[in-house]
Amino acid sequence: MANHTLIRGGTVVTAERSWRADVLVCDESIVAVGPSLEAPVGARTIDADGALVMPGGIDPHVHMELPFMGTVSVDDFLSGTACAAAGGTTMVIDFAIPAPQQSLLETYAIWRERAKKATADYSFHMAITWWSPEVAEQMAVLTREHGINSFKHFMAYKNAIMVDDATLISSFECARDLGAICMVHAENGDLVLRMQQEIFARGIHGPEGHPLSRPPMVEGEAANRACQIAGIIGVPLYVVHTSCRQAMEAIARAKLAGQRVYGESLVQHLVIDDSVYRNPDWRQSAHHVMSPPFRAPEHQAALWGGLQGGTIEVIGTDHCTFRTEQKAMGNGDFRKIPNGTGGLEERMSVLWHHGVRSGRLTPSAFVAATSTNAARIFNIYPKKGAIAVGSDADIVVWDPNATRTLSAKTHHSRNDFNIFEGMEVTGGAAVTMSRGTVLWQGGNLTPRQGHGRYINRPCFGDATRSQAIRNTFTAPTAVERQEFVP
Ligand SMILES: [Zn+2]
Numbered sequence: 001m002a003n004h005t006l007i008r009g010g011t012v013v014t015a016e017r018s019w020r021a022d023v024l025v026c027d028e029s030i031v032a033v034g035p036s037l038e039a040p041v042g043a044r045t046i047d048a049d050g051a052l053v054m055p056g057g058i059d060p061h062v063h064m065e066l067p068f069m070g071t072v073s074v075d076d077f078l079s080g081t082a083c084a085a086a087g088g089t090t091m092v093i094d095f096a097i098p099a100p101q102q103s104l105l106e107t108y109a110i111w112r113e114r115a116k117k118a119t120a121d122y123s124f125h126m127a128i129t130w131w132s133p134e135v136a137e138q139m140a141v142l143t144r145e146h147g148i149n150s151f152k153h154f155m156a157y158k159n160a161i162m163v164d165d166a167t168l169i170s171s172f173e174c175a176r177d178l179g180a181i182c183m184v185h186a187e188n189g190d191l192v193l194r195m196q197q198e199i200f201a202r203g204i205h206g207p208e209g210h211p212l213s214r215p216p217m218v219e220g221e222a223a224n225r226a227c228q229i230a231g232i233i234g235v236p237l238y239v240v241h242t243s244c245r246q247a248m249e250a251i252a253r254a255k256l257a258g259q260r261v262y263g264e265s266l267v268q269h270l271v272i273d274d275s276v277y278r279n280p281d282w283r284q285s286a287h288h289v290m291s292p293p294f295r296a297p298e299h300q301a302a303l304w305g306g307l308q309g310g311t312i313e314v315i316g317t318d319h320c321t322f323r324t325e326q327k328a329m330g331n332g333d334f335r336k337i338p339n340g341t342g343g344l345e346e347r348m349s350v351l352w353h354h355g356v357r358s359g360r361l362t363p364s365a366f367v368a369a370t371s372t373n374a375a376r377i378f379n380i381y382p383k384k385g386a387i388a389v390g391s392d393a394d395i396v397v398w399d400p401n402a403t404r405t406l407s408a409k410t411h412h413s414r415n416d417f418n419i420f421e422g423m424e425v426t427g428g429a430a431v432t433m434s435r436g437t438v439l440w441q442g443g444n445l446t447p448r449q450g451h452g453r454y455i456n457r458p459c460f461g462d463a464t465r466s467q468a469i470r471n472t473f474t475a476p477t478a479v480e481r482q483e484f485v486p
Contacts, residue, residue: 002026002027003026003027003044003436004024004025004026004039004040004042004043004044005024005025005043005044005045005046005393005433005436005438006022006023006024006025006037006039006040006043006044006045006046007022007023007024007025007045007046007048007053007395007397007431008022008037008039008045008046008047008048008049009022009047009048009049009050010022010023010048010049010050010051010052010053010397011048011051011052011053012033012052012053012054012387013052013053013054013363013364013366013367013387013398014054014055014364014367014372014386014387014388015364015365015367015368015371015372015373015385016364017364018052018363018364020035021033021034021035021053022034022035022036022037023037023053023387023395024037024039024040024043025393025395025433025436026436027393027436028392028393028435028436029390029391029392029393029435029436030387030388030389030390030391030392030393030395031389032389033387033388033389046397046431046438046441048397048430048431050399050401051397051398051399051400051430052363052397052398052400053387053395053396053397053398054088054363054367054371054387054395054396054398055367055371055372055375055384055385055386055387055391055394055395055396056088056089056090056091056120056371056384056394056395056396056432056433056434057084057087057088057089057090057091057347057348057370057371057396058089058090058091058092058093058370058371058374058375058384058385059084059089059091059092059093059316059317059319059344059347059374060092060093060125060264060314060316060374060377060378061093061095061240061241061264061266061316061317061318061319062080062084062092062093062094062316062317062318062319062320062344063094063095063318063319063320063340064076064077064080064081064092064094064114064115064319065077065114066095066097066320068320068338068339068340069329069336069337069338069339070329070336070338071322071326071329071338073320073321073322073338073340074321074322074323074326074413074414074415075319075321075342075344075413075414075415076114076117077094077114077115077116077117077118077122077452078117078118078119078447078449079412079413079414080092080118080319080344080413081118081119081120081122081447081452082119082120082412082439082445082447083319083342083344083345083411083412083413084120084344084345085119085120085429085432085434085439085440085445085447086345086411086412086429086432086440086445087344087345087346087347087348087349087428087429087432088348088349088370088396088398088428088429088432088440089120089344089347089348089370089396089432090120090121090384090394090395090396090432090433090434091120091121091122091123091384091394091455092120092121092122092123092319092344093122093123093124093125093150093374093378094111094115094122094123094124094125095124095125095126095127095152096108096110096111096124096125096126096127097127097129097152097161098126098127098129098130099129099161100129100130100161101130102129103134103138104126104128104135104138104139104142105138105141105142107126108124108126108142108146108148111124112454115452115454116450117449117450117452118450118451118452119434119439119447119448119449119450119451119452120394120434120439120451120452121384121392121394121434121435121452121453121454121455122452122453122454122455123147123148123378123380123454123455123456123457124148125148125150125151125152125183126139126142126148126150126151126152127151127152127153127154127161128151128152128153128163128167128171129154129161129163130163130167131163131166131167131170131171135171135174136170136174139151139171139174139175139178139180140174140178143178143179143180143459146456147454147455147456147457147458148180148457149179149180149181149378149379149457149458149459149460150180150181150182150183150238150378150457151171151175151180151181151182151183152182152183152184152185152240153167153168153171153182153183153184153185153226154184154185154189155168155184155185155186155187155188155189155222155225155226156185156187156188156189156192156214156222156291157185157189158189158190158192158193159193162189165225165229168184168226168229169229169233172229172230172233172235173233173235175235176233176234176235178459179459179460179461180235180459180460181235181236181237181238181377181378181460182230182235182236182237182238183237183238183239183240184222184223184226184237184238184239184240185240185241185291186219186222186223186225186226186239186240186242186247186250187214187218187219187222187291187292188218188219188221188222188225191218191221192213192214192218195212195213195214195215195218196209196213196334196335199212199213200333200334200335204334205332205333205334206282206285206334207277207282207285207286207288207289207330207334207337208277208278208285208334209334209335210277210289210291210293210334210337211274211277211293211294211295213334213335214291214292214293216243216244216245216246216247216295216299217246219242219243219244219246219247219292220244220245220246220247220249220250221246222247223239223242223246223247223250223251224246224247224250224253226239227239227250227251227253227254227259227261228254230254230259230261231254231257231259236259236260236261236262236460237254237259237260237261237262238261238262238263238264238377239251239261239262239263239264240264240316240318241264241265241266241269241292241316241318242263242264242265242269242303242306242312243265243266243269243292243293243294243295243299243303244292244295244299244302245298245299245302248263248302248303248306248311248312251263251306251311251312252306252311255310255311262313262314262373262377263306263311263312263313263314264312264313264314264315264316265303265306265307265312265314265315265316266315266316266317266318266343267315267316267317267343267346267347267350267351268290268294268317268318268341268343268419269292269294269295269299269300269303270300270303270304270307270315270350270351270354270355271300271350271354271420271423272288272294272419273294273295273296273297273300274293274294274295274296276288276294276419277293277294282331283324283327283417286324286327286328286330286331286337287324287327287341287417287419288341288419289327289330289334289337289338289339289340290318290320290339290340290341291339304355304360307355307360307361307369308360308361308365312369313368313369313373313377314369314373314374314377315347315351315369315370316347316374317342317343317344317347318340318341318343319341319342319343319344320339320340320341320342321340321341321342321413321414321415322338322340322415323414323415323416323417324416324417326338341419342411342413342415342417342418342419343419343420344413345411345412345413346406346411346418346420346425347370348370348396348398348427348428348429349404349406349425349427349428349429350406350420350423350425351366351369351370352366352398352400352425352426352427352428353425353426353427355369356400356427357426357427371384371385372385372386373385378457379457379458379459379460380455380457383455384455392435393433393435393436394433394434394435395431395432395433396429396431396432396433397429397430397431397432397433398427398428398429398430399427399428399429399430400426400427401426401427402426402427402428402430403424403425403426404424404425404428405422405423405424405425406418406420406421406422406423406424406425407421407422408421412445430442434451434452435451435453437451439451
């Protein structure tokens, strides 16, 4: 017996357009979109009068229960995806991160096991943290058999998970040949380490030392290097958490040169500036330690411009939450404060409030930045990121007039801190549906452990791949490429 839900009377908003239409869901999929649809016998109805009906959000940058800097982030796949649902997000992409020398396949299996409890859908990017012929073989297996089409590289965190250029280049070439996309955390890890040592030696030990050790040039340099290497090799590139003008300009240059390079920024970086590190309350300041750090207001203005102008396609969160007692591991040494902030539950409301209500973004541009672009870039569109017949019924009924004050007292994260504390926002999820199942309605969160499913993401087809290579300035010959191989 099929389960039907009719979402009636709303305005459907996709990345392309808005129009008055009902949406009929059967089991896990959307089966009809159109005006005045008939409710089948026994159908449940959701009244969307005055509301917008949008594809559920996709956050392609989260870390659940991540072992990092001597501790583990506190939101796990269940609490994390539940937070997501409360904020209108129905899918997350986490990062499976092997320790250097650890098998990628083993790491993938560990993440699959951890994620089984998720209440909303998920997928993984695989991090490349070391290099050998076996890594290349395992990348091929992951793309062929396990639905991974994206490989992440940390250019920072030296002596931990950072890769040098030789590894970056080997991995980029391998990913290109597989039809996968590469991703980078762009900060020059050698420079960061040097500057951390110098700043600490000068007697700056508090959280204010964190941004001083990672200035915008450090990010701009790495973003530019990654873009140029990707251009030479001919692989598409996605630059995560772009936080400053310098990095954004590197992405813009690559795009103008015809490369398939994508920019992501975090909603936190759009609305919070570096004054947080001057707060004399250690707890406040330490809770804002993440990398890249918060920036001077001029960079926020640049990021908004980049989002409006198309240099930045995706707004994510890098949701990676540590409680005060974990942040306290770095009391007396900013280098030991676990890096990370939350934002998954707040992402869409904050972007709606500051983006759409301010007039910077249209509702369709909002859908593109919170859902559809990520689905397209990571090759799961229109299964995800669309309100269309045949798409998964991942839907948010959005109340554009709902007002609330963001706070750790009311959020659903396990963190004891909310970096948007006290911010009043207008616009929020009235109903969030994950593959036809309502997880959030009328302020009630009803997570279902294990409801979330792993989403396979196929590699890009041959046509797309040859296009990516054609788009580079010069397609290097095999002989020329050997110069780049370690
Ligand atoms: Zn991250």
